[in-house]
Amino acid sequence: MPAKVGRPEGPTATIYIECPTSWCDSGTHVAEPTAHPEDISHISGAEANEVSVSSFLKSKHVAAHMLTSTIQCDPGSHDPRLEAAHIVIEDDVDYAHLTPDMGEAFADDLVAFASRLRQQARTARQHNQTVAGDSGTDMDEALRRVRGGAA
Numbered sequence: 001m002p003a004k005v006g007r008p009e010g011p012t013a014t015i016y017i018e019c020p021t022s023w024c025d026s027g028t029h030v031a032e033p034t035a036h037p038e039d040i041s042h043i044s045g046a047e048a049n050e051v052s053v054s055s056f057l058k059s060k061h062v063a064a065h066m067l068t069s070t071i072q073c074d075p076g077s078h079d080p081r082l083e084a085a086h087i088v089i090e091d092d093v094d095y096a097h098l099t100p101d102m103g104e105a106f107a108d109d110l111v112a113f114a115s116r117l118r119q120q121a122r123t124a125r126q127h128n129q130t131v132a133g134d135s136g137t138d139m140d141e142a143l144r145r146v147r148g149g150a151a
């Protein structure tokens with residue numbers, strides 16, 4: 001498949017490489033030029049797995065937080081962990097490189113996080129319903145006092 005080689009501001013050339021993975025999004029090989037062919041790494045579709053958090057205090061179209069995960073491998077790396085297929089978790093600030101085992105452990109943490117988040121949402125909803133019920137009672141009591149004083 002085609003891959004662009006060259007410096008971002010300089011001339012680039014399109015070469016043809018054998019992509020060794022079935023999961024690589026080949027579009028990345030032409031979207032971002034690589035300085036040297038041996039530096040070409042393989043990345044699964046970046047849009048494929050992401051979760052974003054919106055805030056009711058921000059615009060609907062701007063995520064307050066975003067987390068993306070991709071599969072990557074860098075056959076030319078001298079680090080065997082980067083040479084092997086691994087998971088990269090990316091947010092707006094940094095990248096985290098995870099072995100497949102670390103990826104599974106993080107997935108377990110996310111499942112636990114989601115479970116606790118669901119519980120927090122239930123607790124917040126119950127609180128709001130209780131407060132709404134209490135204020136209704138307070139309002140009734142205030143009305144009774146006003147009416148009683150007026151009578």
Ligand SMILES: [Zn+2]
Binds near residue numbers: 026041
């Ligand atoms: Zn590839």
